[in-house]
Amino acid sequence: MNAATAPVSPAPVWDVINGFTSYWALSAALDLGVFDALAEEADAGTGLDAAQLAAAIGAAGPGPVTVLAETLVALDLLTAVEDRFHLTPAAERFLVSTAPASMAALVRHSPGPPNAWPGLADTVRTGAPEPTVTADLIELYPALVRATGPTQAGVAKAVAAELERRGWWPEQPTVVDLGCGSGAWLTGLLQSRPNGQVIAVDLPNVLPIAEQAATDIGMRDQVIAVAGDYLDVTLPVAAADVVVLAHVLRAEPTDRAQQLLARAVELAGADGVVVVVDYTRPDPVRNGIGEDGGGAEDRSAVYGAARHELLLSLTMLASTAGLGVTVADLRSWAEAAGAELVDSFEPVPRQHVRLIRSRTPEATS
Structure with a gap:
């Protein structure tokens, strides 16, 4: 099949839909203290597996933590080595709450008032x-x-x-x-x-x-x-x-x-x-x-x-x-x-x- 007859991909639409999910994945990780928990283990260099990470953030079990952590890896905010999760350099610098250049609070507040977004169409109109x-x-x-x-x-x-x-x-x-x-x-x-x-x-x-x-x-x-x-x-x-x-x-x-x-x-x-x-x-x-x-x-x-x-x-x-x-x-x-x-x-x-x-x-x- 040549380029002229290739099917049109819905990827751009999915990317926008998934952008909403990506934001809330990051927000949830910050609320749970995922990046701070991994920062405490950063010096050792061993990372945390899902069960250890769940214990560190007070989650009930490793299953939901695994889904969230794997998603953060896909978003380039964590890395995975075998069954252990580690901070990326960007996460270590900008998402750990105690980092000098931390953007953890900015993630929550930069979008502005939450009620602004459902009303965006009316604002444009x-x-x-x-x-x-x-x-x-x-x-x-x-x-x-x-x-x-x-x-x-x-x-x-x-x-x-x-x-x-x-x-x-x-x-x-x-x-x-x-x-x-x-x-x-x-x-x-x-x-x-x-x-x-x-x-x-x-x-x-x-x-x-x-x-x-x-x-x-x-x-x-x-x-x-x-x-x-x-x-x-x-x-x-x-x-x-x-x-x-x-x-x-x-x-x-x-x-x-x-x-x-x-x-x-x-x-x-x-x-x-x-x-x-x-x-x-x-x-x-x-x-x-x-x-x-x-x-x-x-x-x-x-x-x-x-x-x-x-x-x-x-x-x-x-x-x-x-x-x-x-x-x-x-x-x-x-x-x-x-x-x-x-x-x-x-x-x-x-x-x-x-x-x-x-x-x-x-x-x-």
């Missing part, structure tokens, strides 16, 4: 999530921002090193963190500049988390906390060396996102830099030509390569007024504000950083 979904998201924010902390801390430290390499990181910087969330960015930056100062802005129910993060590293005095809407609050500084917009633009409607970037550019002034960290959707195309002027593309391949970013944009759509953000948006908004996107880099896999600076002679010389 009407253009906005139900008010109850938005209210649930506001209530979820404290747990969600805490969960992002371990991942974002590593990105912040890498960005500080990059700013220093470029000569854009003074010894006593003033930083404005608009939407400071967990405080991972302000602490990550302050640790490389303990004489710096951060103005941390977020909602009243989120801001104490960032304040506690600064307290935990002994730098609470370097942080000025400002509660409120980052578009409207009055700030105690007129200019900053670095303005951080970490994972906030994609959660805003287009007009507010553009206004927020404009405010960041204004704060950065002629010599500062705006650091944008976000999961950007692919740029649009016009008449078959890429937004950046490049040639015609295979858009299926473009969207396939951006699967992670598109799914996270859909997560925003399900529970916020945001539609995600593209690099073309950032370029356009920066230009409208008298600035330009000067570079992009990926300090940690799947964490994209864009640097925006003023077009004034002082910043481009």
